[in-house]
Amino acid sequence: GQNIDQPTEMTATEGAIVQINCTYQTSGFNGLFWYQQHAGEAPTFLSYNVLDGLEEKGRFSSFLSRSKGYSYLLLKELQMKDSASYLCAVRAAGNKLTFGGGTRVLVKP
Amino acid sequence: EPEVTQTPSHQVTQMGQEVILRCVPISNHLYFYWYRQILGQKVEFLVSFYNNEISEKSEIFDDQFSVERPDGSNFTLKIRSTKLEDSAMYFCASSQRRDREIHNEQFFGPGTRLTVL
Numbered sequence: 001g002q003n004i005d006q007p008t009e010m011t012a013t014e015g016a017i018v019q020i021n022c023t024y025q026t027s028g029f030n031g032l033f034w035y036q037q038h039a040g041e042a043p044t045f046l047s048y049n050v051l052d053g054l055e056e057k058g059r060f061s062s063f064l065s066r067s068k069g070y071s072y073l074l075l076k077e078l079q080m081k082d083s084a085s086y087l088c089a090v091r092a093a094g095n096k097l098t099f100g101g102g103t104r105v106l107v108k109p
Numbered sequence: 110e111p112e113v114t115q116t117p118s119h120q121v122t123q124m125g126q127e128v129i130l131r132c133v134p135i136s137n138h139l140y141f142y143w144y145r146q147i148l149g150q151k152v153e154f155l156v157s158f159y160n161n162e163i164s165e166k167s168e169i170f171d172d173q174f175s176v177e178r179p180d181g182s183n184f185t186l187k188i189r190s191t192k193l194e195d196s197a198m199y200f201c202a203s204s205q206r207r208d209r210e211i212h213n214e215q216f217f218g219p220g221t222r223l224t225v226l
Contacts, residue, residue: 031213033214033215040220041220042200042217042218042219042220043217044217045214045215045216053190064173069138074199083204087151091213093167094157094164095140095142095155095157095159095164095165095204095213095215096154096165096167097112097144097152097154097155097215098154099151099152100151101150101151102151102152106196
């Protein structure tokens with residue numbers, strides 16, 4: 001079976017850094033994705049990891065440890081527009097994505 | 110920038126009625142998907158479609174559901190006899206390449222909110 005866990009909610013201050021953790025247990029692994037979802041909107045792609053290590057993309061970075069079944073998404077220099085849900089999704093076999101429940105990030109001024 | 114489009118944005122129907130949700134994937138993409146998200150819950154995979162056939166489906170995708178690519182651009186999800194619990198946001202997605210290739214990102218459409226009364 002597939003199990004993906006991430007915290008339900010996090011609060012941070014504008015300009016700060018927030019780290020969203022994701023742990024997974026899946027039968028097979030073929031990549032981990034992070035998506036951003038604003039309320040009532042579609043998920044939009046943020047990052048992808050398939051090998052261990054850190055991928056940096058502007059203010060967003062994502063880390064993967066396959067042996068630990070662990071990833072995190074790091075958001076730096078938080079802006080008010082970063083208030084959204086952040087979804088961790090694993091691609092096991094095939095192309096389907098299995099999503100975690102999402103972490104709602106609230107950025108306060 | 111190319112994008113996935115979906116119509117309608119909101120569909121209200123009576124229990125037991127058939128609905129068809131429509132999607133236009135990105136034009137050079139080969140893989141198509143439907144996901145759903147019940148309000149306040151996680152995004153759930155329904156079905157994937159490649160080369161005019163279903164490549165994978167979840168337990169949710171039972172005999173009441175079907176997908177079709179009726180022409181070169183549209184991709185549809187049909188629910189034959191809707192139930193109250195089918196109320197959700199339905200997202201269509203598409204991707205360009207095979208799963209073994211790096212960075213096979215799935216692009217999501219804006220969704221159709223289905224309300225079953």
